[in-house]
Amino acid sequence: MSAWKTVVHDRPGAEITEHADLYIYWADSEFPLWNSIFVRPEVKDAATLRDSLAIANAYMSTKTGSGSVYVCGDMFSGIGASELDDLSVSTGMVRHSVLTGMIGSVPQTLSTPRLMEIHCRRVADECDLALYGHIHAQAYSMTDAVGRSAFAGSRLWTDGAFVFIGYHGDAAVSTAAVLVNKNTLYLTLVATLPQVWGKGFATATVRHALKEASHSTGIKEVVLHSTRTGCALYRRLGFRRTTHIHLYTRPRELALGTPGVKRCS
Known part of the structure; x- marks a missing residue:
């Protein structure tokens, strides 16, 4: 998250805000990667996550650019991917992608x-x-x-x-x-x-x-977040999985076919 804060801060007019349960790094750019909200690692329970996603949805509804809310699935003991999806739907959000966090050496x-x-x-x-x-x-x-x-x-x-x-x-x-x-x-x-x-x-x-x-x-130590198609490349280079990161957005972005925001398959 700290690396992505640096990335988004580079863009003109970027909003860098850190709330109790959310990190908001949002440039309101047409390039979706520059519009990101991260659920903080301190969020451990479903009720707090539900509230955080609802706040993120309300924030995103005021913005022009599309973006994603990033949720580390391993933060929630006993809550699987399907439960996370159901919870997100209850707040008006849908999962559109899953990234794999990886670590390794040069x-x-x-x-x-x-x-x-x-x-x-x-x-x-x-x-x-x-x-x-x-x-x-x-x-x-x-x-x-x-x-x-x-x-x-x-x-x-x-x-x-x-x-x-x-x-x-x-x-x-x-x-x-x-x-x-x-x-x-x-x-x-x-x-x-x-x-x-x-x-x-x-x-x-x-x-x-x-x-x-x-x-x-x-x-020498390297960290990265890979799409599903990129994982094979990084495994060949010796990287190993550390976590899965679920990306959520508002259904409107998927319905409009916003570039860079695609439904998870």
Whole structure:
């Protein structure tokens, strides 16, 4: 959560508010990842969770951008995923995705056949940021305008983080970013153009970003949150699951088919 606070704080006009039971990190951006509400780890019982989701729903109803409420399923002893879903529905929210929290170390063996076919460049200016946004827009079914605006003018992604674009020949095909968060590396914003999925370009770019971040900081421990499709990649790199994170949103966002917000399957 602290890493995502840094990410959202980078965006102009972002609201960073920490309540008794909720962390609200909301930029009201068209890029849904920048609009996030986290249920705090101190919330342990169903009644408090129900109240927290209701507050989050009311807050989101006043905003233009779509976003998600993040709930760590392992916080609630004896409450399974189906019970969490029923509880969320009672507050007017629905689950649209599940992320897997993972932890591991920077891979000791950083060579991969795809590194012979791809070269990585660090994001350094507005042109790079626009290209980074373009790849994310294509990967997550958003418009180019949304993807590009998500990173425009950022100092975090050009100066404060280890952010790389992978190129196959002259074509930009993949991305990966690493933030230093206390004594860990936080891997995020990994994406690949759909037309080259399954070719190992994301793996190569992730390896490169982690290598550069670890070399510069001396930090070896890595944390990340993966989509279901990305888990296999990270397991191959030696990461292991720590928790499941359930993402909830308002039904209106799903009904409108908001880019980046999809029903869980």
